[in-house]
Ligand SMILES: Cc1cc2nc3c(=O)[nH]c(=O)nc-3n(C[C@H](O)[C@H](O)[C@H](O)COP(=O)(O)OP(=O)(O)OC[C@H]3O[C@@H](n4cnc5c(N)ncnc54)[C@H](O)[C@@H]3O)c2cc1C
Ligand code: FES
């Protein structure tokens with residue numbers, strides 16, 4: 334099918350974009366970034382905004398800045414660019430680990446990291462990454478901007494704190510602390526599809542290689558990414574003797590999966606437990622290796 | 627409202643005036659008459675509409691023609707040489723029976739052409755990953771995978787020949 338008609342705006346820079354958005358945002362204006370989620374919705378007529386503000390000419394936002402504190406990704410940085418960024422991978426490897434699971438390489442050439450966050454699909458990988466790491470999104474409007482923490486940014490399925498008229502200009506992913514590792518494990522019906530269940534994990538070890546911090550973020554099992562702190566459940570022991578079964582139980586208790594055509598709620602709960610152990614162990618092993626190097 | 631746009635398609639500057647909602651796939655097919663680009667699903671899943679945007683493979687059904695204004699597009703019509711000599715990927719698909727009905731082929735060819743430019747000697751696993759976003763309902767994929775490896779060989783031979791010729 335084809336999209337219904339809309340007024341098209343193609344601002345040349347950020348100032349102009351914020352002006353246009355201030356005007357058409359309250360009137361049902363939407364931002365068009367990579368279009369890899371929005372255009373399918375338009376083609377299927379599940380969305381019919383009166384205005385589209387195309388930000389693809391805002392090349393000033395096509396940035397990936399990796400510093401000691403973390404990685405700041407601009408609104409026009411495509412998935413593929415961030416995935417291939419060596420400096421970003423060195424500062425926060427979970428970004429690349431997650432991006433390899435997002436759709437197919439060709440979709441990643443257009444889709445943007447920030448667009449995926451604003452889209453806030455509860456099955457998407459990047460919102461889980463932002464939530465797990467405690468990152469944030471910077472929202473700009475004409476005359477000001479605000480930095481919204483991940484915990485406040487995701488407000489419901491396909492709903493974020495970005496208000497009409499606001500442009501998400503960048504997202505910040507905090508750096509991996511020392512002696513830490515990360516992993517992302519998921520199961521999808523077909524390679525490249527949204528996952529039936531998926532778990533991102535981050536583990537930090539103490540100086541004696543015991544688990545000091547361990548958190549997971551689960552996708553497809555709640556209205557927003559479900560973050561669970563499992564450090565206590567793991568029992569403060571090294572990877573080889575940690576109580577992974579208790580960690581999995583803690584995760585299964587916290588999630589609220591629903592049944593759909595792809596999987597029952599029980600199966601999703603079981604799968605999430607299995608994936609949590611896989612991701613946590615992978616992250617712990619990476620953390621131990623990190624210490625060795 | 628209609629928008630005047632200028633695209634460089636297969637090396638030729640083309641102009642069109644399109645409504646904002648015109649998908650790039652429809653612009654290529656309807657406005658520019660290049661029907662080699664096929665349209666299957668219009669939601670990014672089948673890959674039949676894949677074209678090269680400034681050399682990178684993208685879904686032309688998930689992009690507005692107005693967004694592509696000022697950019698370079700290569701479609702399946704632009705893969706062969708000016709004299710009609712087929713590209714390595716095209717020759718390999720023909721040789722290895724990498725197509726039956728041909729509906730998916732333009733998308734595969736564009737995807738594979740860009741892939742082999744980045745990875746001239748891929749493993750089986752890398753080939754499968756590269757074409758994982760393209761659906762084919764006829765071949766069962768095995769001959770497509772063979773064709774990608776064969777295309778890599780042909781590309782290497784063509785390059786060697788060119789270097790030989792340059793000497
Ligand atoms: C076949 C297919 C498979 C896919 N599989 C996956 C998958 O497995 N996992 C996954 O995570 N994603 C998947 N995706 C979606 C893909 O990752 C999208 O790129 C991403 O969700 C949205 O990014 P975008 O830049 O394309 O945003 P768009 O489609 O342009 O926009 C999406 C939404 O966000 C808003 N928006 C975008 N950018 C901004 C901004 N800067 N400020 C304010 N609002 C903004 C738009 O208004 C719109 O509502 C898939 C897509 C396809 C077509
Ligand atoms: S028609 Fe574009 S991906 Fe199917």
Ligand code: FES
Nearest residue numbers: 726728762763764
């Ligand atoms: S050859 Fe018929 S769909 Fe691929």
